[in-house]
Amino acid sequence: MAEKKAFASKFIAAPGKKFSLAEHDPRDDSAFDDKDKTKEQLLKDAAAIDGLQDRLFAEGKRALLVVLQGIDCSGKDGTVRAVFNASGPLGVTVKSFGVPSEVERAHDYLWRVHQACPAKGYIGVFNRSHYEDVLVVRVEKLAAADAIERRYDEINAFEKLVANSGTRILKFMLHVSKEEQAARLQERVDDPTKQWKFKAGDLATRAKWADYMAAYETAISRCSTEHAPWHIIPADRNWARNAAIARIVREALEEMNPQYPLPKDWDPKAVKIL
Amino acid sequence: MAEKKAFASKFIAAPGKKFSLAEHDPRDDSAFDDKDKTKEQLLKDAAAIDGLQDRLFAEGKRALLVVLQGIDCSGKDGTVRAVFNASGPLGVTVKSFGVPSEVERAHDYLWRVHQACPAKGYIGVFNRSHYEDVLVVRVEKLAAADAIERRYDEINAFEKLVANSGTRILKFMLHVSKEEQAARLQERVDDPTKQWKFKAGDLATRAKWADYMAAYETAISRCSTEHAPWHIIPADRNWARNAAIARIVREALEEMNPQYPLPKDWDPKAVKIL
Numbered sequence: 046m047a048e049k050k051a052f053a054s055k056f057i058a059a060p061g062k063k064f065s066l067a068e069h070d071p072r073d074d075s076a077f078d079d080k081d082k083t084k085e086q087l088l089k090d091a092a093a094i095d096g097l098q099d100r101l102f103a104e105g106k107r108a109l110l111v112v113l114q115g116i117d118c119s120g121k122d123g124t125v126r127a128v129f130n131a132s133g134p135l136g137v138t139v140k141s142f143g144v145p146s147e148v149e150r151a152h153d154y155l156w157r158v159h160q161a162c163p164a165k166g167y168i169g170v171f172n173r174s175h176y177e178d179v180l181v182v183r184v185e186k187l188a189a190a191d192a193i194e195r196r197y198d199e200i201n202a203f204e205k206l207v208a209n210s211g212t213r214i215l216k217f218m219l220h221v222s223k224e225e226q227a228a229r230l231q232e233r234v235d236d237p238t239k240q241w242k243f244k245a246g247d248l249a250t251r252a253k254w255a256d257y258m259a260a261y262e263t264a265i266s267r268c269s270t271e272h273a274p275w276h277i278i279p280a281d282r283n284w285a286r287n288a289a290i291a292r293i294v295r296e297a298l299e300e301m302n303p304q305y306p307l308p309k310d311w312d313p314k315a316v317k318i319l
Numbered sequence: 320m321a322e323k324k325a326f327a328s329k330f331i332a333a334p335g336k337k338f339s340l341a342e343h344d345p346r347d348d349s350a351f352d353d354k355d356k357t358k359e360q361l362l363k364d365a366a367a368i369d370g371l372q373d374r375l376f377a378e379g380k381r382a383l384l385v386v387l388q389g390i391d392c393s394g395k396d397g398t399v400r401a402v403f404n405a406s407g408p409l410g411v412t413v414k415s416f417g418v419p420s421e422v423e424r425a426h427d428y429l430w431r432v433h434q435a436c437p438a439k440g441y442i443g444v445f446n447r448s449h450y451e452d453v454l455v456v457r458v459e460k461l462a463a464a465d466a467i468e469r470r471y472d473e474i475n476a477f478e479k480l481v482a483n484s485g486t487r488i489l490k491f492m493l494h495v496s497k498e499e500q501a502a503r504l505q506e507r508v509d510d511p512t513k514q515w516k517f518k519a520g521d522l523a524t525r526a527k528w529a530d531y532m533a534a535y536e537t538a539i540s541r542c543s544t545e546h547a548p549w550h551i552i553p554a555d556r557n558w559a560r561n562a563a564i565a566r567i568v569r570e571a572l573e574e575m576n577p578q579y580p581l582p583k584d585w586d587p588k589a590v591k592i593l
Contacts, residue, residue, distance in 0.1 A: 103515040122409055130407035134444070135399045137408040170408065227592045234590045241377040241580050248592065306515050316508045318501045318522065 056276040058269040090291040091131035097298035102166035115219030118229035127287035141172040197267040204273040214273035219280040330550040332543040364565035365405035371572035376440035389493030392503035401561035415446040471541040478547040488547035493554040
């Protein structure tokens, strides 16, 4: 277990410290020995997550929230598939946060997020999240500067509430390089089965790469906490990205160690099925 | 395709006809040649469903609603895993309908059901459904007889609305024998990892087996329609149950034939990624 915790700690942005992306190489795969072995381990980890989720559901007291953030083409969808398809849609919910609807905009920015938090027993995945409210909103100046400035503390307080109520929170920044994004965007443009994912606005966002990275650094610096740590995941290599996240999720669930409950108001030996 | 449609038709309860469960053997596996080949085919069908769901999502115009109904231990959860884990939680949502909450009971019985219908692009699975409102509610007399009597027409009208709006509806009754249920309940009682699924009330429900089967016959007789057919799935053998449902779902999606959209307001050849 001590060795295992050391694994997640390789990726955690230290709470309370200024965080810099420059220290993180998107192609870093030093956490893994060998690509083939790592892919095998991913399958084992995904299967273990499935078994642990069953126990989490049976116990019915706690939940796990996985936040996936990353720029276009950083591999959020692929991560969900690699890490959570073994568990499947029965015990895992995925909420994608797009541009807020009119109803959502009529409420505070955490209103729709709170509604999407996983119920006890479930793993909830956020595909983008409330962090968009200090990322795109900051870069594009979609809210007043002082309101955005308040959000970091508000988010920490909100996540503290959710964590205190029995939900373990793991946040992942999928860190891709600008070069790798270019290659992946080009693939979307060229592949008729992927063109639907491409929007002209994607290039406008890409043009503001430095602004987005600065916004990520601020968000991670101010919102990586003991109760909701940010993990920085090198994401240029899909296999390393998937394996890292699967292993961190597995470890967190093992640490939570959910238990099948004992029969409470009935005795298995006394049951007669007629 | 003609041959394929013949497959689903083996299981459909003919619309407008009186339906009798006595004509359906829960152990019937005559739709399949060979158990091992069928299991291989299931994997292929589940993978094909995944690919079709991607197209459904890309197209963004239609949805698929899969209703799973069956008595305790009929294998609803196992069906979700076998048929939809390949697609995963990204494109498939599962809604389990339990005893209505206080808020839900303050609305009409279809209110919570409507909210859970899948959005365009998604496959939505109902694990139990509004049919509980003419099954357990009828057997246990939880609503006035004339109100229950009205529900069959109300359900048909509701499903018609949903179908008219672009959602294909497939309803499956997982048909297990009383003997097989006994064996599965006993397994739940004996296995410490399954005891949490067992409730004393399960035996009370089992004691009313004939009443429940009569309620199913009425619901299926009155609510198997062209726009939302009931399929009767022999469910004593898990492999035959999973394979039948996967193949029917695959065929329906193939018939819907969702298409990747062409680029609308941009030209792939003109895009330059800087």
